[in-house]
Amino acid sequence: MGCSALSAYLVVAVGLCSLLDCHPEAHRYKTQGHRSIFTWDQWTRAVAVGLSNILLFSWFATIPAWQLQRRGGGSGAWDTPLSLPNELACFAVHVVTIDVWFYVTHRALHLPLLYKWIHKFHHAFKAPAAIACVYANPIEFCVGNVGGVVLGPALTRCHPYAAAYWLAFSLTSTSLAHSGYRAFGAEEHDAHHEHFSWNFGVGILMDRALGTCLPEGLRARGGEKIMKRS
Numbered sequence: 001m002g003c004s005a006l007s008a009y010l011v012v013a014v015g016l017c018s019l020l021d022c023h024p025e026a027h028r029y030k031t032q033g034h035r036s037i038f039t040w041d042q043w044t045r046a047v048a049v050g051l052s053n054i055l056l057f058s059w060f061a062t063i064p065a066w067q068l069q070r071r072g073g074g075s076g077a078w079d080t081p082l083s084l085p086n087e088l089a090c091f092a093v094h095v096v097t098i099d100v101w102f103y104v105t106h107r108a109l110h111l112p113l114l115y116k117w118i119h120k121f122h123h124a125f126k127a128p129a130a131i132a133c134v135y136a137n138p139i140e141f142c143v144g145n146v147g148g149v150v151l152g153p154a155l156t157r158c159h160p161y162a163a164a165y166w167l168a169f170s171l172t173s174t175s176l177a178h179s180g181y182r183a184f185g186a187e188e189h190d191a192h193h194e195h196f197s198w199n200f201g202v203g204i205l206m207d208r209a210l211g212t213c214l215p216e217g218l219r220a221r222g223g224e225k226i227m228k229r230s
């Protein structure tokens with residue numbers, strides 16, 4: 001399962017999106033235009049932090065989640081029959097779980113003290129690129145990011161293949177959300193990095209329910225600002 005998450009990060013963020021970022025023509029499709037350009041130093045720093053988070057620190061969240069799944073009666077056996085309707089229902093639960101978990105932990109990380117100690121590190125990228133999707137303090141990475149991803153499968157006790165797919169899907173989704181490309185649906189999280197106090201969730205559910213979606217007026221003013229700069 002760890003391999004599926006690592007592969008998604010390497011293929012989508014380090015490979016595909018970095019190649020696109022190297023092409024000057026591609027920058028016109030970024031929500032923050034030329035601000036999304038990063039230096040070689042920033043690229044290597046983001047990839048080094050991302051890989052160390054995935055390879056060294058993710059175990060602090062995945063092992064307790066695995067234990068929770070086993071205690072709940074899940075066998076974790078790869079050769080058990082796979083029921084598609086059941087796994088689709090589990091997938092829907094995972095999507096809601098990550099939105100609620102990420103929203104709550106992310107808003108907490110914007111409290112002044114937690115922001116200064118932990119979350120400011122992730123916000124170093126005001127116009128993020130895909131390689132910076134897991135550029136985070138290890139505490140934030142384990143609790144806010146991996147914690148929310150593995151909590152769903154731990155609760156639903158889904159099939160291990162479905163859990164591996166969910167992990168790869170989550171890494172792909174966060175890579176694209178940080179890519180800066182409109183075509184990949186990056187506008188909402190990109191706006192969080194630019195405007196800071198809006199769009200805390202990974203989905204539309206929590207931000208809509210709690211009224212923290214970026215107001216259209218502010219989005220339009222941001223657009224003007226970017227056009228003047230470019």
Ligand SMILES: [Zn+2]
Binds near residue numbers: 106110119123192
């Ligand atoms: Zn934030």
Ligand SMILES: [Zn+2]
Binds near residue numbers: 133189
């Ligand atoms: Zn981010």
